[in-house]
Amino acid sequence: MSFKHFINDPEKLVNDALEALTYANPTLQYLHAEKAIVTTAHDSSTNVSIISGGGAGHEPAHAAYVGRNMLSAAVSGSIFASPSVSQIYNTIDHVGGKPGTLLIVKNYTGDVFNYSLAASKASAAGVPTEFIVVADDVSVGRAKGGKVGRRGLAGTILVHKITSAYAASSRAPSLEAVRKLAQEVADNLVTAAASLDRVHVPGRRKHAADFLEEDELELGMGIHNEPGLRKISPLPDLYILVGDMLKMLLDLTDTDRAYVDFSATEGDGVALMINNLGGTSVLELGAVAAEVYRQLGSSYGIAPVRSYVGTYMTSLNGPGFSITLLRASQQMLDFLDVEVECAGWSPASLPPTNRSKHALSRENRIIAKAPRADGVSSEFKYVELFHKALRNACSKVIAAEPTITEYDTQVGDGDCGTTLRRGAEAVSSYIANTPPTATDPLTDLVRIASVVENTMDGTSGAITAIYVNSLAASLRSISTSCAPPPFDARVWSSAATAALKTLQSVTPARPGDRTLMDALTPFVETLAKTLSVGDAAAAARLGANRTMGMQAKLGRSVYVEASAYDRVPDPGAIGLAELFEGLAQAL
Template structure:
């Protein structure tokens, strides 16, 4: 693992790398503040190779360190914009929202009809909009998903496709999280981008993108872990078990994630044979995700960043040779090789196979779409002379076109604002009072920041309510609170609450009749809206009751409220659900990797904090300012478990 770099400041490194895309392709611009690379106005939607105007914009992105994905995939015929995070970290939801709402053509409701019921633009199958393509990593799915929900609430026609093509980790180990996204993602982007460039509808582009994603399998192999610029090498070594001399890891992820096995002393032919078996063996029930049986198969051999072109040539020959032999007998109709998606300077490569299937849209097939011309420097097509000449006169950007979030419309569900604020304040104070316990629990089973995060959010909402008391319309009041939550709560919990609350705003409009048809926001109305929000949240996280997450308190509350119409009974159900997580082994989140026996002694911190909010809201649990300021306690048992959790 080399820890030497020409640029050791990771923030400077990411920004200057993004800036380089504008130097190499005059058709793109950079929003440096939000780390968004996007097509200059008038370029992507006026392709010289098509007489039909492009209706759909394509956005992708993720953590930096995978170049040329995603920034260098922005160009005519491919991505309309990419959103970059820091190295190996997801961009924020606000960055993504800015890209959707202000950096690409999105066909906002001002230019077509808008449906309050569905919260999105209407216009039939020919309606335009935005397709977001994201790899299957928790942070990416949650933050991009939150931005998608916010854009939908603002009336933008937007869909999201999640790509998980890695078979390095099988079904058993991956569990509910599913396959990781790796290099096969660029094939999905290229196919979707070409179809969008030909003027196809959002429905068609989304359908074909999903088809491509469902028919790709990939696996990687690496000789070394990579070192992130700016990190101490000893910290990297402590976090990952670095490969020994002569070892190769099969299935290693693009962020140094553990693969399926480590092999010692094997040559390239044996290594490729093991990788192809993981991709193609139908008898391997743990990894037989795609039956690659099409007459047309596309092969992508991707350089993870540190393999020489000379060696890549030898790898491609070995892969193609073994594919053609029995038992596979596969002769790819297209062979792509190069640096498409890296892991910084990773000394490894990946193999992707696309099983070409019929798109059933009455037009171009997947091969035609892969062959379709593009002007993205990360793809093989060159930048045209026309684009260079246009740049002399066209200096336009979208820097001044950021649009603030749409003013939330009344939903018609009304209540007594003074009484509601009193109940809400009680719930928030209960969360603050519970912070020491939540922090204690999270220190035993997680990274210790859950309690502080919940307290910070609760205090910010209380401060907001002091100067902005509730008005009496459920959607308007909640929308203002959502903004506070998004600004003060970060991490996975912040994204989960952000998605759920944004979906709840939209659900309140669905349940309510609008300003012209006012009705009481009673328990039944809230239960119906909460149920819809749970369904929306389930699209972005696999967490369900029994997985030891905040969902173990949320779902029982919603179910009990729907059945009984009694807030107190619902709050008690949430408490029981949270208490039931004690001894429950986590299936999602950081707790999965922590180890130790802390989970046997304490409930899930997030579920406990949420249950405390519901108990306070229902008036079951009282808390005053003094209790909210209590000091953290500890006991010998807690300290013992904490030490155990820290063992490697």
């Protein structure tokens, strides 16, 4: 958990954030006294007004959902605190009209009390007002929920979307019709959440109880730091966690939590929302989404017809996510698809028309597309030794990944080790699936170049791909003058020297710049002089070690604090040194 904030005055923080919405959308107005955002795009004389809200800290909910075809207004309290009755009532008075107003409320005691009282006051004053309560959290089962019931979570946003689009439609439905559809959506929602930690509210003191242990997560955590269903330690694999969450959502044999039956939709579809609780990276949220999609299909036979992946309802900067499923009628899906103008809504991705065409694995695509070296004989005695050397070299790189990653974390962006390991694993996989009798060194190299291009990204991936492709091109050139060529040290040295010249033509990096060239160049030059892979590997290791304390002149390392250079050598150079030593050990 981070206890640091740019603004530590919670009231100023909330007011400024609400005001900022009006700068981006000219149809929005900020009612400062009410802490309410309202839209001028809604015609309350003809259509039912939709208002939601609650405590701040859940952004973009709810104020960022105000706009055309979405909420007419949203009222905010302080962080994690319900707005007052007067705030809500005055907002109803501002946007409500003769057709009536519907209040959509998450199931938290303060929200329910204050919104229901405001609704009663508004109705008594001549503005027809109804309210519904959304309670989609399945982690709070029937037994634990008791009279209070389940909490309201991210599924509330789907109620906003469908109900608001319906209320704003040209058919101008009645308040009762709008309320009925909103209730139907709420009744068909289930949500489960998990978080790696609780959150710190700006302006509050730090307490030890405000966070989880390093190896803990909380399953079923609420969006106000409320305890969840249970703590889990050690941290489970994502596959296990998602499996547990989907079981909570879909297991009909769990009588405490079986709220919606998705097993027989009878023409309905399933809409999926994967919500970022605020502090999960977009990258990690994407991986969560992939795991959810896979398990929905493989374990439950569910293929969502609408998928929403993004930040819809947060708990400040909570490092977690929630999964919401909606059993959606065609009417609900139609209103989900209505275009809106508001800052918070991200449209759905529609189901692919033919997923099977994308099912071929990455590795199989690489090998299937890799060209064969036309005209080159496959009857070479060198293939088995070539494969042995590559296997050993890749194993060395894979084993060294934690050390390389540690180095790169200090002087780079931390991805060098994983990039090299990914390439090494892919090459190892290629070798394991390619019998020596079915190929030759040149064909192998051409295919390996393709493997490297498709599995290694970043600067190290690009440089490696350029060099391996150039090495293959050089060997091909040699084969045209000496067919079949003797794949001995002299041939490899000649090809390696030519490939180095090609690489030097596209990068300014040279020995002394603190890059992988500090290992590659001495390897190639020593091999040319001695024709000994062992001597060349020793020269590469020496060059890599000498980068310790060397000032970087290229790459992200240029921006690193100078003292870091004295602590670790260049990660890319160390990775190449490991590779070359692996080759030498096997030859």
